[in-house]
Amino acid sequence: MADAPLVRPLANTTPASIEDAPLYVSRKPIYPQAVKGRFRTIKWVLLAHTLGIYYFLPFIRWDRGPNALDQAILVDLANGRFYFFFIEIWPQEVYYLTGLLVLASLALFLMNAVAGRIWCGYLCPQTVWTDLFYAVERLIEGDRRQRMKNASGKLTFDVVARKLLKHSVWLLIAWWTGGAWVLYFADAPTLVMELATLQAPAIAYIWIAILTFTTYTLAGFMREQVCTYMCPWPRIQAALTDEYALNVTYRYDRGEPRGSAKKNNALKAKGLPAGDCIDCAQCVAVCPTGVDIRKGLQLDCVLCGLCIDACDTVMTKIGRPTGLIAYDTEMNVQARIEGRPEVRRIVRPRTLLYAVLIVLVSAIMLTALALRQRIDLSVMHDRNPIFVRLSDGSIRNAFTIRVANKRLEERRYALSVEGLAQVSLDAVGGTIDQQGRPVLAVRPDQTLEARILVTAQGNRLPSTTELRFTLTDLASGETAHANDHFKAP
Amino acid sequence: MSQETHEQIDAVTGVSTTGHSWDEIQELNNPLPRWWLWSFYATIVWAIAYCIAYPAWPLVSSYTKGVLDWHSREAIVQDLDALKAQRAGTTAKLAHASLEEIRQDPELFAFARAQGKAAFGDNCAGCHGAGGAGAKGYPNLNDDDWLWGGSLTDVEKTIRFGARSTSDKGHQGTMPAFGRDGMLKRQELAHTADYVRSLSGLPAEKGADLAAGAKVFAENCAACHGDKGQGNKELGAPNLSDKIWLFGSDKATIMESLWNGRGGVMPAWSERLDDTTVKALTLYVNSLGGRPEALRTRNGHSAVGNERPAGNCRPLALTQIKEGPQSSS
Numbered sequence: 001m002a003d004a005p006l007v008r009p010l011a012n013t014t015p016a017s018i019e020d021a022p023l024y025v026s027r028k029p030i031y032p033q034a035v036k037g038r039f040r041t042i043k044w045v046l047l048a049h050t051l052g053i054y055y056f057l058p059f060i061r062w063d064r065g066p067n068a069l070d071q072a073i074l075v076d077l078a079n080g081r082f083y084f085f086f087i088e089i090w091p092q093e094v095y096y097l098t099g100l101l102v103l104a105s106l107a108l109f110l111m112n113a114v115a116g117r118i119w120c121g122y123l124c125p126q127t128v129w130t131d132l133f134y135a136v137e138r139l140i141e142g143d144r145r146q147r148m149k150n151a152s153g154k155l156t157f158d159v160v161a162r163k164l165l166k167h168s169v170w171l172l173i174a175w176w177t178g179g180a181w182v183l184y185f186a187d188a189p190t191l192v193m194e195l196a197t198l199q200a201p202a203i204a205y206i207w208i209a210i211l212t213f214t215t216y217t218l219a220g221f222m223r224e225q226v227c228t229y230m231c232p233w234p235r236i237q238a239a240l241t242d243e244y245a246l247n248v249t250y251r252y253d254r255g256e257p258r259g260s261a262k263k264n265n266a267l268k269a270k271g272l273p274a275g276d277c278i279d280c281a282q283c284v285a286v287c288p289t290g291v292d293i294r295k296g297l298q299l300d301c302v303l304c305g306l307c308i309d310a311c312d313t314v315m316t317k318i319g320r321p322t323g324l325i326a327y328d329t330e331m332n333v334q335a336r337i338e339g340r341p342e343v344r345r346i347v348r349p350r351t352l353l354y355a356v357l358i359v360l361v362s363a364i365m366l367t368a369l370a371l372r373q374r375i376d377l378s379v380m381h382d383r384n385p386i387f388v389r390l391s392d393g394s395i396r397n398a399f400t401i402r403v404a405n406k407r408l409e410e411r412r413y414a415l416s417v418e419g420l421a422q423v424s425l426d427a428v429g430g431t432i433d434q435q436g437r438p439v440l441a442v443r444p445d446q447t448l449e450a451r452i453l454v455t456a457q458g459n460r461l462p463s464t465t466e467l468r469f470t471l472t473d474l475a476s477g478e479t480a481h482a483n484d485h486f487k488a489p
Numbered sequence: 490m491s492q493e494t495h496e497q498i499d500a501v502t503g504v505s506t507t508g509h510s511w512d513e514i515q516e517l518n519n520p521l522p523r524w525w526l527w528s529f530y531a532t533i534v535w536a537i538a539y540c541i542a543y544p545a546w547p548l549v550s551s552y553t554k555g556v557l558d559w560h561s562r563e564a565i566v567q568d569l570d571a572l573k574a575q576r577a578g579t580t581a582k583l584a585h586a587s588l589e590e591i592r593q594d595p596e597l598f599a600f601a602r603a604q605g606k607a608a609f610g611d612n613c614a615g616c617h618g619a620g621g622a623g624a625k626g627y628p629n630l631n632d633d634d635w636l637w638g639g640s641l642t643d644v645e646k647t648i649r650f651g652a653r654s655t656s657d658k659g660h661q662g663t664m665p666a667f668g669r670d671g672m673l674k675r676q677e678l679a680h681t682a683d684y685v686r687s688l689s690g691l692p693a694e695k696g697a698d699l700a701a702g703a704k705v706f707a708e709n710c711a712a713c714h715g716d717k718g719q720g721n722k723e724l725g726a727p728n729l730s731d732k733i734w735l736f737g738s739d740k741a742t743i744m745e746s747l748w749n750g751r752g753g754v755m756p757a758w759s760e761r762l763d764d765t766t767v768k769a770l771t772l773y774v775n776s777l778g779g780r781p782e783a784l785r786t787r788n789g790h791s792a793v794g795n796e797r798p799a800g801n802c803r804p805l806a807l808t809q810i811k812e813g814p815q816s817s818s
C-alpha cells in the first residue's frame with residue numbers, strides 16, 4: 001500500500017537505458033493554479049506584512065536629537081554606525097549582530113522542529129517574491145490553463161502584449177526592491193529626492209541595478225530552482241528534521257487506493273478497499289515547486305500548504321471530510337494504519353531546548369544592551385621609547401589613549417591613574433583640572449585619541465608597575481577603566 | 490570507500506546511478522539543470538574575454554598587456570590623486586597657517602601630527618629612532634632636554650637649517666678637542682671629568698680633585714656651558730647639571746668627549762623637504778611631549794587650576810578623530 005505513493009518516476013527524464021540518461025535537463029515549466037484557503041490567506045497576510053516592512057521601514061523616523069540622523073533603521077557605513085530605533089551599535093559592538101544571527105538560527109531550528117520548512121514556505125524572501133511574481137503573472141496572463149495554452153499555442157498579439165506587460169510589472173517590482181534596499185544605507189527621504197533628480201551617488205544606482213537584476217531573475221525565472229539547486233537550507237533541513245516535526249503529509253492511510261469519486265463510491269458500497277483521494281491532481285496543479293505531495297515528503301517541497309487548501313476545497317465540494325493532506329507526520333500515518341493512537345508532541349526536549357536557548361540568548365543580549373557602557377577607554381603604551389628620563393631625573397611613560405563617547409551629546413571626561421605614589425599626568429595639548437587630572441572633551445558619538453604622559457618621581461622605581469587608568473564622565477559620574485604598566489629602567 | 494557496482498536505473502526515482510555504492514547506499518546521477526551548463530560556458534567566455542581585455546599571461550620578460558591598456562600602477566596613481574584631492578583643503582590650510590594657529594585647531598593639529606609622523610619615519614627615524622627615542626649622540630626627542638631649544642620656533646629652525654650643517658643659517662658651535670689638540674693635559678681633563686660628573690650629583694671617584702677640575706672648568710668650559718654647567722642653547726652646549734647625557738655619564742665617555750671634542754651633525758632639511766612637511770614635523774616632534782610646560786600654555790598661562798569653563802568645551806589641541814555622523818550625509 002505504501003508502495004504507490006513512494007514511487008516517483010520523472011516522466012520526462014526517465015531514460016530507457018543508461019546510455020540514454022541525459023546529462024542536462026531543462027526546467028520543467030510550472031504553472032501554479034490559483035487557490036483559496038486557510039494557508040493561502042496566511043501566506044497573503046505574511047506577504048503583505050514582510051514586503052510592507054521591507055519597502056516602507058526606511059521611511060520610519062526616530063528622533064535622536066540634533067547630533068544624529070532621525071531614521072529608525074539605518075546602516076551608516078560612512079560613519080560606521082548602525083541605528084535600530086533606540087539602539088545604536090558601533091563597529092566594535094558587532095557581537096550584537098552575532099547574537100542576532102545566533103537567535104535567527106535558533107529560531108529556524110525551532111520552526112523546523114515544530115513544523116519543518118515553514119520558513120521556506122511562508123517567510124523566505126525567495127518564496128515571498130516568487131509568490132508575488134506568480135500573482136502578477138496570474139493577474140495578467142490568466143490562470144494555469146490559460147498560461148499553459150499560451151505557452152503551447154501561437155503567439156498572438158494579445159499573448160505578446162500580456163507577456164510584455166507582465167515583464168514590465170516584474171521589472172517595476174524588482175526595481176522597487178533594489179530602490180528600497182539602498183534606502184537602508186542613507187537618509188531615505190533625502191536619497192529618494194536625489195535618486196529622482198539623478199543626484200544620488202553612483203553606488204546607489206549600481207546597487208539598485210544589481211538588486212533589480214537579481215529580483216527579476218530569481219523571482220521571475222529561477223523560482224523553485226533556487227530552492228532545489230542553489231539553497232543549502234533544504235539540505236541542512238534533512239539533517240535537522242525528526243519524526244515529530246509536522247510536515248505537509250498526504251495521508252495515504254486514508255487516500256489510497258485512489259480512484260474517481262464514482263468508482264471509489266461503488267467500491268466502498270461493495271465493501272472493497274477504496275480511498276478518499278479522487279486523483280483530481282489539484283494538489284499538483286497549485287504547487288509552486290511542481291511536486292506531487294502524494295509521493296511523500298521530498299526535497300523540492302517548501303511546505304507552503306497550498307496543496308492542503310486545494311485538497312480541502314475539493315473534499316468540501318464532494319462532501320468528504322477535509323484534511324486528506326495536512327500538517328502531519330509519517331509516524332502518525334503509520335500509527336493510524338496499525339491502529340495505534342496518534343502522537344502529536346510539539347513540546348519535547350528538542351523544542352524545549354531551542355526555546356530555552358532562545359530565551360537565554362535574548363536575555364544575555366538584552367542584559368548586555370541594558371548594562372552597555374556609554375564610554376569606553378583603551379590605552380596603548382608607547383613602544384619606542386618605553387620610558388624617558390627627564391632632566392630632573394624623573395621617569396616618564398607615554399600612552400596613546402582612545403576615549404569613545406557613545407552618547408549623542410558632548411561629554412567631558414577626567415582621566416586619573418592609580419598605582420604609583422608620586423605621579424603626574426599630562427595630556428598633549430589638554431587642560432588639567434584642579435586635582436591635576438587631564439580633562440578631555442569628546443564630541444557627541446565620536447572617539448578622541450589623545451597622547452598621555454605619565455611622569456613619576458623617585459629614583460627607586462620598579463622596572464614594571466601596574467597602572468590603572470580611570471576615566472570619569474564629569475556630568476554623570478560614569479567611569480571606564482583600562483590597565484597598563486609603567487616601565488622604568 | 491565506495492564499492493564499484495554497475496550503473497543502473499534506480500527503480501524509485503527512474504534516475505541512473507553513478508555506480509558508486511557506500512554500504513549499499515547508491516548515489517543517484519541526477520542530470521544537471523541546463524542553465525547551469527550555460528552559466529559554466531558563460532564563465533569560460535568571460536575568462537577568455539578577460540584575458541584579452543586585461544593583463545593576464547606572464548611571458549619570459551614581459552606579459553600580455555590586454556587591449557584595454559589597463560595598468561595597476563595607473564590605478565594606484567589615480568587613487569593617490571583622489572586622496573590628495575580629498576585632502577587638498579586641509580593641506581592648503583596647513584601650508585598657510587602658522588605653527589601656533591595649527592596647534593589651536595584640533596583637526597588641523599591631528600592632520601599635521603599624522604603627516605609629521607609619516608615624514609619622521611621616512612627622514613628622521615634613521616638617527617633619532619622610530620619613536621624619537623634617540624641613541625648615543627642622537628638626542629632623544631621625548632625628553633625635556635633640548636640642545637637648541639624646544640619651543641615650536643626653535644624646533645622648526647633646527648629642522649629647517651640643521652646643526653653644523655651645510656646651511657649658513659644652521660646652528661653652529663663645536664666642542665673643541667681639548668686633549669687631542671694639546672690644549673689641556675690628560676691629568677687636567679681627568680679632574681675636569683670628575684668635576685663635570687659632580688655637577689649633576691654623580692658620585693666622585695676616590696682621590697678626585699674636584700677643586701682642580703672646577704678651576705679648569707671655569708677657565709675653559711664655562712664660556713659655553715655656563716658657570717654651573719647649565720648649558721647654552723645658543724651654542725648647543727648641553728646642560729651638564731641635569732640627568733640627561735647625550736653620549737653617556739661614565740668618566741671614560743666624558744674623557745673621550747673632552748679629548749676628541751664632539752659635534753654631531755643634523756642636516757638642513759629645508760634642502761630636501763617642503764615647508765609644509767617641515768611644519769608637520771615640527772608639530773609632531775613637539776607633541777612627543779618633550780616640553781610639558783609648552784603643552785599647558787595654550788592660553789599663555791599654566792592651565793593647572795584653570796580648567797576651561799563648561800559650555801565652551803571644545804577639546805584643546807588633541808587628536809580629534811572623526812568617527813561619528815557629525816556631518817550630515
